[in-house]
Amino acid sequence: MRRSVNAATVAAVGIIILADLIVANPALGSVAGFLTGLVVFLAAAAAIAGSLSLVVRHGSRFAHGIDRVGSLAVLVGMALVLLPGLAPGSSGADAPAVRWVVAALLAPLVAAIFALLFPLLLAAARRGLRLRGRETALMLTGAAAVLVLLLPIGGEPGVWLASVAGWVQAVPVAAVFRGLLLGVAAIGAVTAARILLGADGIDD
Amino acid sequence: MTEPVRRPGRRRAWVGLAPLALVALVAAASALPQLPFLALGGGPASVAGDDLHVAIGGLPDQPLVLVDMDPDLGTYPEIRYATRAALADLFAVGARVAMVSFSPEGRAIAIAEIARLRDAGAGSDRLVDLGFRSGSEAALVQLAGQPIDRDVNGQASPILDALHARGAGLGGFDLALVIGGGEMSPRTWIEQVEPRVPGLAVAAVTPTFLLPEMQPYRDAGQLVALAGTLPEGVAYGTSVAAGGTTSGLGRVPERPPSDAAILVGMLVALGVLIESGAGSLLSGRRGPRGHRS
Numbered sequence: 001m002r003r004s005v006n007a008a009t010v011a012a013v014g015i016i017i018l019a020d021l022i023v024a025n026p027a028l029g030s031v032a033g034f035l036t037g038l039v040v041f042l043a044a045a046a047a048i049a050g051s052l053s054l055v056v057r058h059g060s061r062f063a064h065g066i067d068r069v070g071s072l073a074v075l076v077g078m079a080l081v082l083l084p085g086l087a088p089g090s091s092g093a094d095a096p097a098v099r100w101v102v103a104a105l106l107a108p109l110v111a112a113i114f115a116l117l118f119p120l121l122l123a124a125a126r127r128g129l130r131l132r133g134r135e136t137a138l139m140l141t142g143a144a145a146v147l148v149l150l151l152p153i154g155g156e157p158g159v160w161l162a163s164v165a166g167w168v169q170a171v172p173v174a175a176v177f178r179g180l181l182l183g184v185a186a187i188g189a190v191t192a193a194r195i196l197l198g199a200d201g202i203d204d
Numbered sequence: 205m206t207e208p209v210r211r212p213g214r215r216r217a218w219v220g221l222a223p224l225a226l227v228a229l230v231a232a233a234s235a236l237p238q239l240p241f242l243a244l245g246g247g248p249a250s251v252a253g254d255d256l257h258v259a260i261g262g263l264p265d266q267p268l269v270l271v272d273m274d275p276d277l278g279t280y281p282e283i284r285y286a287t288r289a290a291l292a293d294l295f296a297v298g299a300r301v302a303m304v305s306f307s308p309e310g311r312a313i314a315i316a317e318i319a320r321l322r323d324a325g326a327g328s329d330r331l332v333d334l335g336f337r338s339g340s341e342a343a344l345v346q347l348a349g350q351p352i353d354r355d356v357n358g359q360a361s362p363i364l365d366a367l368h369a370r371g372a373g374l375g376g377f378d379l380a381l382v383i384g385g386g387e388m389s390p391r392t393w394i395e396q397v398e399p400r401v402p403g404l405a406v407a408a409v410t411p412t413f414l415l416p417e418m419q420p421y422r423d424a425g426q427l428v429a430l431a432g433t434l435p436e437g438v439a440y441g442t443s444v445a446a447g448g449t450t451s452g453l454g455r456v457p458e459r460p461p462s463d464a465a466i467l468v469g470m471l472v473a474l475g476v477l478i479e480s481g482a483g484s485l486l487s488g489r490r491g492p493r494g495h496r497s
Contacts, residue, residue, distance in 0.1 A: 021400070111278060
């Protein structure tokens, strides 16, 4: 019963917002606007609830002595970002202290983690070749081909590489990507139809 | 006859030093001057990069432009040069810019960019901060259906007054420039905003990983321009820097990424892949013992 109410609510909201997109009607527009505002409010509430849940969970782990260092790192990290912005007299997200935390801590940390992907992927490729040689070799041949095609070389060889790269992107990569998108859309439509027709609970 | 003694400890030490050697090599390469046989923004990339320059150059006098600043902290270094070049390009043609974000990471970057532009002389008549709007796609839909008449602090602004005088919200802008990332990409703009505000031209600067998703929109004309790869961004930035001013808001504030450092990194990656593949093939030929792991 609860599943049907949820499904009916989602379907009704979706249909109203879709109808607002198709039909120009002020009353329908105001209902759709109200529902969109509600979704925005729910998203903000979910973000705050998620943060509070994280604080409670790691506070409890710290108090009970479970992975104290990890939990302390999470709590201190959250405090470092939140306190300068929420402190009395602070101008919020654009306060100098918050800007410093973002520029001097967050951005370099995220960029460093992202940069680590390069050596980690290479190390993973080496391990993958030892564990699943054939499949990994196929994947790495593709990666090596892409690297060669994107080499920043000038002159005639550079133009030739760029034109081959353009063909690879426009034909095989685009075909696979569109196939994936069509597949995802078809599965989404089927799942939505199952929910609307009440067939979703049969497998449960 | 005695076999040569293997020293795994020494080999392990060399393997451990390899990442440091790579960092040193890339740092040294980035200090090299422009090499004649390298062309990061050349060839077809320069044509694609010109699209954005032409789109911005074709805007009316003192255009109103909305910049959606939503890159990821991780991929922003790849598009920072093109993004700053686009902002310089906009200010060079006299644009009045409103900046908004729908992702927390995008907002953090937007705050830094707004502070940089204010230091460079962007007053309230040239740049207005519309702040962060929570709710991701729903917030974008909300923005498309609402009048935009207050900045992030709830204050009026000459730019928003000009927008209000056109009698429209989002539709009053001459161009929306989307600086995209994983959380909010130009695809969301095309899916959610174009059906609601059909007259709004959308251009984009995105990291390379979004290119397969963006390319069909560029080909179909739903994106009027796209700088979607590092070479395209470099080509665009170089073009703006060559034609722009040398000071103030129209100046591109940094030099393009080093193509020598990028080449070194790519060659190292290729070398590791080839060495790993060859080593795997050889150990496979040696028989089952070679597969120990």
